[in-house]
Amino acid sequence: MSSSTNLYFEVDDLTITPTTNYSSTPFYVYANSSWPVSIYYTYSATGTPNILYTNAIALGATNVTINFMGARTGYTPRFVSGTYIYSPLISITPSGTFNNATTFTINSGGSSGVQYLVTGSAWQPYAAPFVLNGLPSGSGFIQAYMPLGSGSSPAQTPPLSTFQAAAVTANPAPGAVSGSYAVTANTATTNANIYWAMGDNLGNPRPPTP
Numbered sequence: 001m002s003s004s005t006n007l008y009f010e011v012d013d014l015t016i017t018p019t020t021n022y023s024s025t026p027f028y029v030y031a032n033s034s035w036p037v038s039i040y041y042t043y044s045a046t047g048t049p050n051i052l053y054t055n056a057i058a059l060g061a062t063n064v065t066i067n068f069m070g071a072r073t074g075y076t077p078r079f080v081s082g083t084y085i086y087s088p089l090i091s092i093t094p095s096g097t098f099n100n101a102t103t104f105t106i107n108s109g110g111s112s113g114v115q116y117l118v119t120g121s122a123w124q125p126y127a128a129p130f131v132l133n134g135l136p137s138g139s140g141f142i143q144a145y146m147p148l149g150s151g152s153s154p155a156q157t158p159p160l161s162t163f164q165a166a167a168v169t170a171n172p173a174p175g176a177v178s179g180s181y182a183v184t185a186n187t188a189t190t191n192a193n194i195y196w197a198m199g200d201n202l203g204n205p206r207p208p209t210p
Helices: none
Strands: 015-017 027-032 038-042 057-059 063-071 078-085 091-093 102-107 115-118 130-132 142-145 161-163 169-171 184-186
Touching: 015 078, 027 063, 027 078, 102 142
Parallel strands: none
Antiparallel strands: 015 027, 027 057, 038 063, 063 078, 091 102, 102 130, 115 142, 169 184
């Protein structure tokens, strides 16, 4: 009487950390095993990983999938992969309501190649802070994104920006007056035109002077 059994030895504790999108460079990917295995990797979508892993892999501004293999003599190799997408944190400042020409800055953490768009215009490269002196309809958005090798970072859009003439102030202030006096009007918005008319609260013109 005899018996037999099938034996399988397999590398099963190959891990890679982290496995996530990233927003700053360089970004480091680590491969580990608690057992004495040789670890190989490749950036190719096909074929057996053939680059010996010796230290953390540094990634720049790119989108990539890395395939790893843990190998040990007498064991079936273990394969794991990680996909990494560079998604820089793009910020656009300032935002809000503005009474005069304003300088806007796009911060991409030092990465180059940012494209931006202002409401009513086309996409264009961002090279330095730029000045807006109004928008076609008085309000709109600034959008920005970064093109990458096999994709792009998400477009970043701040809250609505509005250009509005500052409030007009009159001197003397509205109220009861007597005698002859001059009325002046001012606004903090540079080069703004101020229009005026005389009449009562119902829009009736001022009566003739006796």
